[in-house]
Amino acid sequence: MSDLRLPSTDHTSRPWRIHEIAGDFRLEDLWALPTPGGPDDLHHLVQQMAGGEGGPDGGNRVGRFLFAVRWKLGALLGWDKPDSAVGGRVASLRDRLPDDLRAGPQGPDLSSAPFTSVFQTHDEWAAEYANKTMHGVMHIGWVSDGSGGYRGQMAVLVKPNGRLGSLYMLGIRPFRYLGVYPALMRSIGREWRENSARRTAR
Secondary structure, X not given: OHHHEOOOHHHHOOOOOHHHHXXXXXXXXXXXXOOOEOOOOHHHHHHHHHHOOOOOOOOOXXXXXXXXXXXXXXHHHOOOOHHHOEOOOEOOHHHHOOHHHHHOOOOOOOOOOOOEEXXXXXXXXXXXXXXXXXXXXXXXXXEEOOOOOEEEEEEEEEEEOHHHHHHHHHHHHHHHHHHHHHHHHHHHHHHHHHHHHHHHHO
């Protein structure tokens, strides 16, 4: 899956609206998504990721195990209490939206993970999550693949909560790259192919 990782400039050089809103967040990860499509297909990917069955663990046993450990640890240490979430410890990024984005579509929340949507445009979707360790954003962009087609691109933006958050992000990095992301990429690609086949057959 290393060929799906992208240089940070593939996100920072694009005129994404998220730059206006989350300028104090850092880019943690950037991936090309195995979701080939046309110029107007972002909404299909948003619907898939918001309502898909794979979830953040990629529907994979390794991913499920790692997330189960993470949620158990969070429960023991009090990382995921409601007062640490968006609207509690941190304000929602929707409070920062310019008027045009606030008046536009918000986009769907994720059904299988505690992410709430911030905004959605024709080629961009952002959803946020917060706990005691960090405030994070999943940003999905829809970009040209350089060969006449288009695909999704996933950026993970984070704002660690002090030293605890920085240590947490450092500690989970190997698990993200070895277990979570590879499983997630496979799950997204498999579900995209299945959904594309169903749309074509209609």
